Every structure is written in C-alpha cells, then in structure tokens.
Amino acid sequence: MLAALEHSAFSQWLLGSNSIWAYPTVLTVHTLGMMVLVGAIAMIDVRLLGFGRGIPLESLRTLFRVTWIGLSVNAVTGSMLFAADASKRAGSPTFITKLVLIAVGIATLVLIKRDLFDGHGDPGDVSRRARRLALVSILVWSGAVTAGRLLAYVN
Amino acid sequence: MSAIASLGDLAHLHLLLNHAPTVGTTIAVGLLVLAFIRKSDDLATVALELSFGVALVTLPVFFTGLAAQAALADAEGVSAGAITSHEDAALFSFVMMAITGVVSWVAIWQRRRSSRPTRGTVIAVFVLSCFTLTAMARTALLGGAIRHPEITSSDGAAEAAGGWLTTKAVAGFVTQHEWVWPTSEALHFLGMSLMFGTLLIVSLRLMGGMKSMSFAAAHRLLPFGVLGFAINVVTGMLFFIAAPEQYVDNVSFHWKVVLLELMGACFLLLTVYDRLWALPAGGVPPRMARVLAVSTLVAAVGVMYFGRMLPFIGNAF
Numbered sequence: 034m035l036a037a038l039e040h041s042a043f044s045q046w047l048l049g050s051n052s053i054w055a056y057p058t059v060l061t062v063h064t065l066g067m068m069v070l071v072g073a074i075a076m077i078d079v080r081l082l083g084f085g086r087g088i089p090l091e092s093l094r095t096l097f098r099v100t101w102i103g104l105s106v107n108a109v110t111g112s113m114l115f116a117a118d119a120s121k122r123a124g125s126p127t128f129i130t131k132l133v134l135i136a137v138g139i140a141t142l143v144l145i146k147r148d149l150f151d152g153h154g155d156p157g158d159v160s161r162r163a164r165r166l167a168l169v170s171i172l173v174w175s176g177a178v179t180a181g182r183l184l185a186y187v188n
Numbered sequence: 189m190s191a192i193a194s195l196g197d198l199a200h201l202h203l204l205l206n207h208a209p210t211v212g213t214t215i216a217v218g219l220l221v222l223a224f225i226r227k228s229d230d231l232a233t234v235a236l237e238l239s240f241g242v243a244l245v246t247l248p249v250f251f252t253g254l255a256a257q258a259a260l261a262d263a264e265g266v267s268a269g270a271i272t273s274h275e276d277a278a279l280f281s282f283v284m285m286a287i288t289g290v291v292s293w294v295a296i297w298q299r300r301r302s303s304r305p306t307r308g309t310v311i312a313v314f315v316l317s318c319f320t321l322t323a324m325a326r327t328a329l330l331g332g333a334i335r336h337p338e339i340t341s342s343d344g345a346a347e348a349a350g351g352w353l354t355t356k357a358v359a360g361f362v363t364q365h366e367w368v369w370p371t372s373e374a375l376h377f378l379g380m381s382l383m384f385g386t387l388l389i390v391s392l393r394l395m396g397g398m399k400s401m402s403f404a405a406a407h408r409l410l411p412f413g414v415l416g417f418a419i420n421v422v423t424g425m426l427f428f429i430a431a432p433e434q435y436v437d438n439v440s441f442h443w444k445v446v447l448l449e450l451m452g453a454c455f456l457l458l459t460v461y462d463r464l465w466a467l468p469a470g471g472v473p474p475r476m477a478r479v480l481a482v483s484t485l486v487a488a489v490g491v492m493y494f495g496r497m498l499p500f501i502g503n504a505f
Contacts, residue, residue, distance in 0.1 A: 053500060053501070057496075057497060057500035057501075060496065061492075061493060061496045061497060064377075064492060064496045065489065065492060065493075067377070067381065068380055068381050068384045068489075068492055069384070069388070071378075071381035071385070072381045072382070072383075072384040072385025072386075072388050073385055073388060073389075074385075075381060075382055075385040075412070076385045076386065076388070076389045076409065076412075079409065079412060080409075084408065084409060084412075085405055085406070085408040085409045087401075087402060087404065087405030087408060088389075088401050088405045088406065088408075088409075089400045089401055089405075089469070091400055092398040092399070092400045092401040095392060095397045095398045096389065096392075096398075099388070099392075175378055178374065178377050178378055178381065179374040179377075179378070181377075182370070182373050182374040182377050183370055183374060185370075185373070186369075186370040186373075187370070
C-alpha cells in the first residue's frame, strides 16, 4: 500500500516535477505551518510558565485558534510529503519519533486548554498542573521540530 | 527568479555599507558621552537605537564582504593574505557588534518598561561600543590595505590576527564534525519559531485580535524574539561561513537579507513606538500600528520563505 501511495500520480508529480509549485512549495508551506503552530504554542507556554503575567489568560484563546490553523495546514502538507516518500518514511525511526511527539504535543495542548478554560478554579490563576503541562509542551514540541528537521539528514 | 544583484553590485554595496559600522558606532559613542554629560535620557535612547540599527546593517556588510572577495578572486595585485586578514578581523568585529546590538536592544527595552534609569546596561553598551569601534577600525584598516598598500607600514600591520576566531577555524569546525550542520539547522528552526511566535502575539494585538491584552503586556515577551533572533544569527553565520558559495551569489539569500533588515527595523519600532506602548487593554490600535504589524509578519514570513527556498530558487546545496 505504501508503494502504491508512493507510485501514485500525485506523488510522482510532487517529487518528479521541476515546478516550484510542487515539492518546494509544499515543503515551504509545511515550514510556515510549523512556524505558526510552534510559535503560538511557545507563547502560550511561556505565559503559563510565568512570563508576561499581564497577558490575560482569556486572550490566549486567539493563540489556540491560530494553533489549530497551523496544525490543519501541516496535517495536509505533511500527508502530501509523506505520500511522496511513504515506504522510506514509514520505517524511519526519526519519523515515527516525530509523529509520537506530535501526538503527545497535541494531547498536552488539549489538556492545557481544558485546564485553562473549562476548569472551575479561578480563571485568572495558572494552576500548578497547567505550569507542568506547559513545560512538557515546550519540550515535546521542540523535540518534534528537531526530529522533523533531522529527517533531512538521518533515517 | 531573476537576480537582484551581481557579484560586482555586491562588491560595490560592500564598499558603500562598510562605513556604517565605523561611522555609526563613532556617532553612537559620541552621543552616549553627550548623554552622560547632559544627563539626557533622550540622547541616550537615540544612541541605543542607532547602535541597534548599526548592528543590523553589519549583517549585510559581512555578507557582501564575501561577495567582494569572490568578485576579486582573479584580480591582479590583490593579495589573498590581505583579504584573509581583513576577513578574520571582520568576523571578530561582527561578533562584538552583534553583542553590542543585543545589549543595546535590552537597554532600549528596559527603558521602555521601567521609569528607573537603566544605568548599568547603558554603561555596558558604552564599553562594548568602544571595543567594537576599535575592532571595526582595525578591520577597516585591513580592508583598506587590500587596495591601498600605502596605508600600512612595512613592519606588517596587516598581519593576520591569528587566534581561534577565524573564518577558517569556524568553517573547519562545521565541516569536520558531522553533527554540527544538522544540529544548527534544528536550532535554526527552533529559533525561527520562537521569534515568529513573539512577533505573532504582538502583531495580533495590533491587528485587532487579543483585545483584552494591553500592548505593554505583550511587549514583555519581546526578549524571547531577540533570543530566537540571536540563536538564528549564530547558527546562520555557521552555515554562511562554512559554505559561503551557497549564499553569496544566491538571489534567494539576497531577498532573505533584505527582508531580514526590514524585520529588524519593525522589531525596533515595536519596542520603542510610544503610541503602541500606550495602547491599553481593550484599546483600538492606531491605523499605523496595523501597517507595522502586517509589515512585520510579511517580513518574517518572507525571511522564512527565502530561507527555505535557498536550494530551490537559488543555487544552494
């Protein structure tokens, strides 16, 4: 199945085409999505870790929305990039590490959002749990970015 | 994509821009002295802003220097040794200037945030600027000696600086260890995300989002942007010095540097602009702020775009 994906007309076009709109653009949009996604998450995390306490927690809702946009863009572009190189990526330890880190990162983000906005505590206060989650989040997403970038160099 | 500058143009640009670090730093030091004498906070702020701006311009000065070197490759009567001495002195000066620029920015940011005078940081900028100026003057002398042997005395004033901070040593470090380039790439992406996140939160507020946040609250996070920027200057310089042939004549790199300068200018404005600083929670941002926010984000995305496109639009790798 991986081979079929790899040999599909789309994958052939993505890797084979000389057009700037093929692989280069998809890769660049993937980078853009990452920058938006991880940038917004980093700001949520540093706020929860105690920097910029003047920033109302309520206003972070906007950053969560930005995060979902970045995540959607990268789910699409990431699938495209995977399709082009399916059999190589599927067996790559670095790639699997990256996917696991992203899954943990998303779960952490959902937990943070719940803790901030669905809790019954004082909304003006960051709970200890949220602080710990923020630390996990920043480490996990840094790991995901690193693993993604290293895919260009190691299997 | 068509080229925006040939090697010759870049060599010209180098001769044009290379005066900025020496002349700019001289003026900044002079203004700081005047600020101390007159006890003028405004003069000190101008000096700090100038110092940050000069540090920003020093990036293309260094980059165009390597283009000038390439343009001079087959020129007669030019000694490769003189160029290497100039290049190594330039690298040291660049590092000094970059540190001065970052400390200047910290001083600007502190002054914006607190009414207390930030004497310690300003004195640090003054001392750093004096060292930078000395290093830059020496670089200028060695640079001049490439075409004007008459300015150096016969006892070898143009001798190589030696030491560990030479472009050859840096390039060797990057190419001899297999892990350095990939590690630096990963750090470059992390630095980029951190910087973009900072610019994003500030710009969102100025474009009408996150209304319940005062601008001053978002301003608190700007040092994370500088941290990301610093990580990327260091890692970016490692790439550039290790493989200058991938960048000097690369149109994608040229656009990247142009947008980098624009982004830096936007960053300075976001740090100092009075009307932004005064924007309270719930306040409507002035129209100019919207223009600044959009310019900032366009420049930041553009820097990423042309960086990622280096191998595709240009000739890198």
